Amino acid sequence: MTLLDRFRARPPWQSPDPQVRAAAVRQLGADQSEVVATIARDDEDPRVRRAAVQRLDDPLALAERARDDGDESVRQEATGRLVHMAEAAEDPALAAAAMAGLGDARHLSALARTARLPSTRAAAVARLEDPRALAAVAKTAPDPATRQAALDAIRDPAALAEVALKSEHKDVAVAAVGRLDDTAALQTVAARARNSAAARRARSVLDARPGVTAVLAAEAVPDPPVPDAPPPPEPEAVAEAAAPAEEPAAVPPAPEPSPPPEPDPRERERQERIALCAKLEALTGEELVDYREESRAAWEGMAPRIEPPELAELEQRFERAMAECRQRFDTVAARRAVEKETAEREAKEKETQARAREAEVRRRQQTLARAQALASRLEALARAEKPTLREVERALREERAVLEALAAVPERKEREALTERLKAGRAALFPKAQELREADDWTRWTNAAKQEELCKRAEALVAEEDLEKTLHRLREIDAAWREVRQAPRGQAETLWLRFKAARDQLHAKLDPYVAKKKEEGQANLKKKEELVGRAEALSGSTDWLKTADEFRRLQGEWKQIGTTPHRPSQVLWERFRGAADRFFSRRKEDLDRRKHEWAANLQRKEALCGRAEEVMGSSDWEATLAEIKRLQAEWRTVGPVRKSKADAIWQRFRKAVDAFMERYAQRDELGRAAAAAEREAMVRELEEIPAGGDATEVAAKVLAVVARWRQAGPPPRDATDVARRFAEARNHVVEAHPEAFRKTELDPEANRSRMEKLCAKVEALLPKVEAAAGASLAERLKEALAANTMGAKGEAEARWKAGAAEVEAAQAAWKRLGPVPGDAGRVLGERFESACQRFFASRPRPNR
Template identity: 85%
Template sequence: ARAARLPSTRAAAVARLEDPRALATVAKTAPDPATRQAALDAIHDPAALADVALKSEHKDVAVAAVGRLDDTEALEAVAARARNSAAARRARGVLDARPGASVVASEAVPSEPAPEAPPLPAEPPPPPPAPPDAIEAVPEAETRDVGAPSAESVPLAPAASPEPDPRERERERQERIALCAKLEGLTGEEALDYLEESRAVWEGMAPQIDPPELDELNARFQRAMEECRRRYDAVAARRNAEKEAAERDAKEKDAQAKAREVELRRRQQTLARAQALAGRLEVLARAERPTLREVERALRDERAALDALAAVPDRKERETLADRLKAARAALFPKAQDLREADEWTRWTNAAKQEELCQRAEALLAEEDLEKTLRRLREIDVAWREVRQAPRDQAETLWLRFKAARDQLHARLEPYLAKKKEEGQANLKRKEELVGRAEALAGSTDWLKTADEFRRLQGEWKQVGPTPHKPSQALWERFRGAADRFFSRRKEDLDRRKHEWTANLQRKEALCARAEELMTSSDWEPTSVEMKRLQAEWRTIGPVRKSKADAVWQRFRKAVDSFLERYAQRDELGRAAAAAEREAMVRELEEVPADATPEDVAAKVLAVVARWRQAGPPPRDATDVARRFADARNRVVEAHPSAFRKTELDPEANRSRMEKLCARVEALLPKTEDATGASLAERLKEALAANTMGARGEAEARWKAAAVEVEAAQAAWKRLGPVPGDAGRVLGERFESACQRFSASRPRPTR
């Protein structure tokens, strides 16, 4: 927080401090004013604020800390012992401004923060106390009731101002003498700042000294200030002179260093150019077909480089480069001679060609077809540029002849060219219109119609006649740019739509696959809900490519329709599936081999019986299947009775249970039925007695309770396994007979 170089780092460090003592340390000692103020603003502990006001040597934070103090003791401590005099004066001013301040308020300076003053000398010992009568005179005058009228009601004369306290006079004298002494001995750069501060402190003192002595001290203070300013000016002038001299020396040294650097750079550049030139000469000497211009220019540069090498101070390096340049020149010079001879030969042959071009140009003067004349003249101009070099003694004559014929042709072609220019301008306007229409269509999103319109515009563009090359090229760039922008946007939109189509197709194919998975499901209600969800999701998916839209829709529709058809026939399908399953279980029992081991037979039969029970009772129209199942089961159990011992199909256990159930139902039969030997008259007599005695309701209740037990016995009978043979048949008939007799024994109301 105190020593970081970056202001942002210091501010961040101060923001993370929470300890009041650490913040007080930063506020007292940080060199940066902003950091000190930030640390002081973060302090909320009165003790830490008092510590900053007492010990900080920086005026800004010390005075600001005093302004935030409320405790009287802390303010008195700062006023008495603060290191910064401005903070001490501010504390004293705050104390004096409070109600009930001490009578010794004259010791304080004005409440406004005054400029910082140097530390004052120790307070001199107080003068001897005044006589008691003098001390008591003031209270007597102060305690007088000035508001009460006198006996004569005559106004009193104004009282004389009280005599200043000798101690205050002595304190002022010592402070003024200390300021003068400080100014008289002050030197250095801080003198100028202290001058204005001292003046403010001097003028802020309340004059209590006698005028002669005060005038003498004022004169001494003025002399001290003038001498201090002269000393400061002399020091500043001397330092300015030293600074200017140092700057002149530095500038001279910089100029010399730059001159040496420029010279060194120039020599290095000279060496580099010479080395590069030597390399270029060597390359040209090895080249198969250098141009005469390149060779002659290299030879001229070689002469200039040899002259420049004289300034290179290193003799060995200078001589090495010079020898290399001379060797390269010697190797290149014969090739230069050959190129000059070849150039002379070329010029000689070009003279005959220029003669022929002059004749062709002169022959065009008689041509009537101006368009043909213009075209051939352009061809002649191109050919002339290719053979423009001729022998120096003939070049001027041939050029003037060609120019004369060319000027006559231009004079003939000028009206024709003007007319073509007008036509070109008209064509240019037509192209501008086409460009405007194309640019207006560049932002369209009606892709098909706009594409057709652009094709029509391109056809019209081709039909427009010739136009000036440069503006026509610019218009063509605009026209092509507008078309490119439109077709690029169209391609981007098509790519985007293709991407969307592909994504939509993938989603729809996923829905088709899911629907195809569900179309054979027999879990009807959940599958129906899922199919409805798939149909709703299908409607939210966007379009796909037209070539695939119908196929994917037919696929999805086929899967959904297949399930819906099965869903409409779910009851029939369920019954058919159950019947098929029961038929399979019956065949499985019927196909049990007779020679199978008992363990395998028992496991297989028990499993089939468990599945039959889980499938629920067969429907009424499936009695044949139920009979076949019972016959097959009984056959297997009868063939292997030992295999089912201690299982639910154990014949002996089932026979015992059947007997118990028969006995249980028979025990519920009415007692009248058991008295088979009683006469009919006796039974009628007992029945009549029961009706006449009001017991009919009780008999009905007993019968219903017994009926519940009979129904439970019937349910238990159905869960029993088979008992093969006559024993099972007899027990079945017995149980059925008992149940029927019980049903017939229900009390009936008498008429």
């Protein structure tokens, strides 16, 4: 690695830290799939490779990682990605490519059950060879076509029996029964199949076989006997039925069935135990494990009713059958283990050969790809205007190595085509390489003179006494030397040694000065660190004005500090500027927020001012006073506004409130004045009604004014003149148009009749009260003694009060009456007033 390469920026996925590489892999885009594939293949840390595998979308690359990666977790991740890709893919080609990288029966079985595409499910079933995996697919696959394909691929009778026995799908369970030939398997299916249709199918197949019916009848070993069932046949009958018949005999007509006799419990137990032993003796295949445990539980669950000698004999037979089952199971297990080991070994050999073939194919593909890329690069360099000599020479060297690798590629057509392209590219690039070499030689020759000049300048600088000036010029000389560092190979070393000797002398003189400057720089660096700490402490302050002034002072101190090392100083400056930026950003945000709040508060206060100005002229005193108080309370809850507008908005609000409060203090005078003005307006309105106008319109106007007068309430005592004028104006109009007011409240005739009734009513009360008032004390005492009570003295008072209530009611009704114009009205008024005065003057005097 050159010095330039060390300072060149490296991408994060090439970081020495595995965690950084893993995080960088997760951030790579979809257009960087080649980088992801390279990381998944070549990274030394399994965590990084696993992260890269999670980003891979190429099924070929995933298959390679699932097969060749040295870490189990990476292989599992790649396998899981392939399963998911094949399962969810909607493109048949992509699903097929993903499934091609899977070889485990578990994964193929899962794809056969859950893959989205029917073609994927069918291909997964076609690749399955393990009968147990095929049976699992046939039993549980949701798709009927997949179940049927898996069932058709099963050749193992035990797997067929498992499908018939345990599948809940009717189609495959019945089809599996149809392919079973073993009587024991059919009996097991008939007795214990999960699907009832499969059980019925197995029983029908067994019924069609001679001699099997009696054995099948005894198959319900674990189930309790049914009391109403007929007794099982004798063992001799079972044996005879099981034996093959030589010739079919004529079946005599069946006699009429008779009621079955009550079964003997001991005989039933004997038959159940015999059937259980027979079943154990006939067990094979997968049923050996499960049924042995069930048989043991069923045997121990039977209540011993038969004789002990016979029971002991049956127990010996049962234990012997159990031992034989265990031996058969061990034999089957050993055979299957050998078969499995052989199959695994053959599979590994096939896999190794396949990997070798794939590796060879990959190597050839990589060689071809490398040759194509190099040919393109040679052609591009030949077309380039200013390629570098290093690029050209590296491409020419690589061309020779690729030609040697192409010789081993068996594809003759591609090999010859690429060989011709490489040779043509080399032929086109070689003249340009010669030109670049000549130009490089010329550059080196000119650089030699420049290096000689730089050596002289460095040697002359040794005598300079100004150390700061010397240091500055030495840096300029070093920078110039880097630009002309390539010299002729024969002179390069001599010139470099001469230049280095002068530089060593300068460094010997400058090192103490540089060390002192370094110490000063470190001290200045500490000062800047202190300023940075103070700035960072102030960055969270909310005292905006003082903190802003403090930041300006810190910036002035920063400028006064001397020189410091560049990189640390740059870091500190970034921190210092970041702290200042954070503070002033927060200050600006706070100011913006406060401006927003001020604007919102100003809007609320303007709304309050508008409302106060709206109600300040209202005469609904109490409601308006409550509203003003509410507005004042709400004003106090509103926050501040901008200072330039605070006083103006407050004066506006206060002016509106003060205007109403002044009116509120004078509300009585204002109310009376308003009422008087309103009554005066109504009187003028009546007086201005022309007597000769349309009678209907005049009546309507008068009635409307009278209604308003009544709503205004009785006039005050000092308004008798207005009331008189109102009555005169009203009566004048009514006298002019009496017919227009018929059947209204101002109807003269109706009002006259009502007045007469009220006068008569009050006058009717006068004889009683006047008689009671005029009686002498002696007469009243005599009447009291005649009544034999002194308590009757309040009776007259009570009668008067009752009459007074009627008179007051009559007075109220009189006030509600309309006018009666002319002398008739005046006479009735005087009559009513006289009657009322006489009534109230006749109140009984209390006894002394």
